[in-house]
Amino acid sequence: MPSKTKKEDLTQLVAHLTDRVSALETNLSLISSRLIRLETNQKDMEKTIDKIAKNANKEVTPVIETQPVITKYFYEPYLDILKKWTNKEICQVVYDSINDGLTAHTINHAIEMKSNIMILVKTDKGEIFGSYNTTQVPKSEDSGYGFxxxxxxxxxxxxxxxxxxxxxxxxxxxxxxxxxxxxxDNDEWVIGTHCGFYVGASRNSFISNKLKMFYDGDITSDSLTGSHFPATFDVSQVIAIQWK
Structure with missing residues (x-):
C-alpha cells in the first residue's frame, strides 16, 4: 500500500497535469481562433487585391467636359450654308452697326469698291435675313438719292x-x-435691296409689299419678318461681310 505522502504527491501531480492540459487546451483554442481570423482577413485581402487588379486593367475613359459653343456674330451658326450659297470659303466682317454706327455713311465706306459683299440684318425679334452681291460695289455718292x-x-x-x-x-x-x-448724307436710310428689304436709320425699316412680284420661290412679302410695308420693324444689328 502506498504511503499517505505518496498518495498526496500523486494527487498533486495529477492536479498539476490537469491544469497544464487545461492551459494547453485554452492556448490551442486561442491559436485556432486566431488562425480562423487570419484566414478570414487573408480572404478579404485577396478579394480587395483582385478588385483593385480588375479595376486597374479596365480601360480608362477620359471625361471630356462639353463646353457651349460661343459665337461672336449672329450669322456664324449658318456659315456652312452661306459657304454653299456663295461657293466661297473665307469671309471677313467689314462692317458692324454696333461698332461702326447704323448710318449710310459708315456702311458705304466699308463696302464700296469691294466685291462679294453680303449684307446680314437681324431684327429686334430675332429674324435674320440678307443679300449677296458678287459685282463690285461702286463708290458711294456724297449726296442725292443714291443708286x-x-x-x-x-x-x-x-x-x-x-x-x-x-x-x-x-x-x-x-x-x-x-x-x-x-x-x-442720307440720315434716314442705311442700305436696302430692290423691292426687298429697306433698313432705316431709326424705327422705319420695312419689307417691300412687292417681294413676291420680283423674287422667285414659294414666298410672300411676310416671309422675312412676318410683316410688310406699311408695317415696320426695328433693327438689332446689321453686318456686312466680304467673301473670298
Whole structure:
C-alpha cells in the first residue's frame, strides 16, 4: 500500500497535469481562433487585391467636359450654308452697326469698291435675313438719292431665321436692280435691296409689299419678318461681310 505522502504527491501531480492540459487546451483554442481570423482577413485581402487588379486593367475613359459653343456674330451658326450659297470659303466682317454706327455713311465706306459683299440684318425679334452681291460695289455718292447696283447676275436674297422655317435662298426674277446704296448724307436710310428689304436709320425699316412680284420661290412679302410695308420693324444689328 502506498504511503499517505505518496498518495498526496500523486494527487498533486495529477492536479498539476490537469491544469497544464487545461492551459494547453485554452492556448490551442486561442491559436485556432486566431488562425480562423487570419484566414478570414487573408480572404478579404485577396478579394480587395483582385478588385483593385480588375479595376486597374479596365480601360480608362477620359471625361471630356462639353463646353457651349460661343459665337461672336449672329450669322456664324449658318456659315456652312452661306459657304454653299456663295461657293466661297473665307469671309471677313467689314462692317458692324454696333461698332461702326447704323448710318449710310459708315456702311458705304466699308463696302464700296469691294466685291462679294453680303449684307446680314437681324431684327429686334430675332429674324435674320440678307443679300449677296458678287459685282463690285461702286463708290458711294456724297449726296442725292443714291443708286442700285445693276445687272449682278449672281445676286440673291436669303432668309436664315424668320417666317420661313428653314434657311432659304431667294433669287430675283430679273437681274436689273439688286443692292440699294444710299448717299452718304442720307440720315434716314442705311442700305436696302430692290423691292426687298429697306433698313432705316431709326424705327422705319420695312419689307417691300412687292417681294413676291420680283423674287422667285414659294414666298410672300411676310416671309422675312412676318410683316410688310406699311408695317415696320426695328433693327438689332446689321453686318456686312466680304467673301473670298
Amino acid at each position: 442700285y447696283i445693276n445687272k449682278d447676275m449672281n445676286f440673291f436674297m436669303f432668309s436664315l431665321k424668320g417666317n420661313i422655317k428653314a434657311p432659304t435662298k431667294i433669287t430675283k426674277k430679273d437681274k436689273v436692280y439688286s443692292l440699294k446704296v444710299y448717299s452718304n
